[in-house]
Amino acid sequence: MTVDEIMAKHRASGIQRSSILMFDQSSAMALIKDAQHEGLELGLIDAFFLTESTTQPSMADSIDFLTYGTPDGSESFEYATKLVGDSSRSNMYFEVILCAPHQD
Numbered sequence: 001m002t003v004d005e006i007m008a009k010h011r012a013s014g015i016q017r018s019s020i021l022m023f024d025q026s027s028a029m030a031l032i033k034d035a036q037h038e039g040l041e042l043g044l045i046d047a048f049f050l051t052e053s054t055t056q057p058s059m060a061d062s063i064d065f066l067t068y069g070t071p072d073g074s075e076s077f078e079y080a081t082k083l084v085g086d087s088s089r090s091n092m093y094f095e096v097i098l099c100a101p102h103q104d
Contacts, residue, residue, distance in 0.1 A: 001038045003098045009034070015093060017055050022048055022093035028084045035098050036077045041065075043097035045080055050093050061089060066099070 001009070013027040023031060028045075035042065047061035063070070063083065070079040084094055 001034075003040060003100055006031070006034055006038060006040065006098060015050070017048075017050070020046075020048075020055070020095050022050070022095050024093055025084060025090050028094040028096055029081070031096050032077065032080050032084065035096075039101055041099040041101055042076045042080055043099045044095075045083065045097070046095040047089065048093045048095070049091070058092065061092060 007021070010023070010027065010031045011021065013030070014021045014023045016022075032042070042065045044064045044066065045062060047058040049056040049058060061083065063079070065076045065080075070076060072079065074082075080096075083089070
């Protein structure tokens, strides 16, 4: 599957705020798992706290894999699974940006 196909498959489980499609913890985990299975790459994960009327980003719980890699040197899917799956983040929503695999 392509990035667009994976995102279309998961779109219904997300919440659209402005131009950002965000997923709760379990939906983000399912998206990450599908992307890994399909051989796609993670570009970034942004974390947010949502209320009825506000969207508050959490930079401490966000990561740009393309620019910075992972802080602990682990593989991006391993790191993403730990980051999103952490029980302390169960009240957060996540934007997951996927990329097509690099062609050498």
